[in-house]
Amino acid sequence: MDELSNLSKSREADWPAVxxxxxxxxxxxxxxxxxxxxxxxxxxxxxxxxTSLATLAVNTGAHRLWAHRTYTATKELRLVLMLLHTLVGQGSIYSWVQYHRLHHALFNTDVDPYDHKKGFFYAHMLTRLKKLSPYQEKLKQQIDMSDIETDSIVMFQKNFYWLLYAVLFLLLPLNAPLEYWNDSVMSAVFVMGFLRYALVLHAAWLVESGFCIWGLKENDKYPSDSNLVFFINQSFWPHYHYLIPRDYKVGEYGTYDSGCSTAFIRVWVALRLAKDLRTIESTTVHAALAEAIKTKKPLKLCLQEATKVQHLPEDHYLK
Structure with missing residues (x-):
């Protein structure tokens, strides 16, 4: 701890990223x-x-499967999700998970890399233009990645990431319009190259920054969410994700059990490609949210009371 206290918390610009x-x-x-x-x-x-497949791989693969272990998947599904995740161009699953777990460990503190208190622009993009501080780097090294290191598919991607990136992200998507339907080189490079990259990056970044859009502002008193207006509706569900991140049903963008990622996970279960879904009953969650609104008690306390447990650590699987 003394070693951490002596480390700088200031972040420098990452000029190559800029x-x-x-x-x-x-x-x-x-x-x-x-x-x-x-x-x-x-x-x-x-x-x-x-773009859709890459976004799905981030949400249901890197985030729901590997970062939070909300379900287990067969080797075949993990292989497909790994290949699709390479289409994001956001680094390996290993580095993505490590960075995201650091975010959860530091959430709602001043040293969170995606500090939502600094606003959407900072959490979504400005933080990507800065290096981690020495303090954050030290904490990142302490993140438990032992479960990820035992996954041969993730480690294969980590070891051969740049080769997979060159083939899956660059070569095949850019070559397809030229080879199969005779589109122009400009379309291949600028649409399938640069535009696709920008779209996928922003979709993936919303996993961390979406809280600023769909999460409630401090002291706001919105009712339990109805998901009627996707892009402007705010709710308690983003907060719930940070309280119980291992519920597979919580979507990345402010929904609970009606999101696209949740639907796909259920499809994979039906196809016997996934199992061991971790969650709590919707009625229990709704009761806790209603109690928090009614009594103004902390939401975490209401969730603990509703589930009749004294402590809900992040590594606890709720059956």
Whole structure:
């Protein structure tokens, strides 16, 4: 602890990341123009498909499966999710999980890399342009990754990430429009390259920054969420995720059991590709949320009372 207290908590700019993201976003603007005026429909469909699959892999794979262990998956499903996660271009699953677990360990503190108190722009993008502080780096090294290190599929991706990235993220998506439906080189590079990269990155970043959009502001007194208006409806569910992160039903964007990721996990269970879903009953959660609103007690206390347990550590699986 003394060693930690002596480390600096200030973060320096990561200039290679700054230049990288500037180029990605500027060049993707031309990709948007091509998308509306020149690109072929097959390229548009491929863009939608690859962006959707990559986002699904982040939400249900890196986040729900590996970071929080909300369910278990067969080797075949883990292999597919690993390959699809490579389409995100956000680093290996190992590094993604380590960074996300650090975020949960430091959530609601001033040293959280995605400190939501600094606003959406900081949590969503500005933090990506900074290096971790020496204090945060030390804490990241202490994150327990032993379960991930026993997963041969994740470690294979970690060891061969840049080869997989070159083939799956760059070579195949950029070559497909040229090879199979004779689209232009410009469309392949700027739409399937830069624009796709920008779209997938922002979708993946919402896993950490979505709390600023769909989570309640401090002292807000909204009713239990109804999910009627997806993009503007705020609820307690993002808070609940940070209280009990190992509930598979909590979506990334403010929903509970009606999200796309939750639906896909249930489909995989039906196909016998996944099992051991970890959750608590919806009625129990609703009762705790209603009690918190009615009594103004801390939500964590209401959840503990509703589930009749004294302590809910992050590594506790709720059956």
């Amino acid at each position: 230049l990288f993201f500037i180029h990605i976003h500027l060049l993707s603007i031309y990709g948007i123009w091509l998308l509306f005026f020149e690109v072929k429909w097959m390229t548009v469909l491929l863009l939608i498909a690859l």
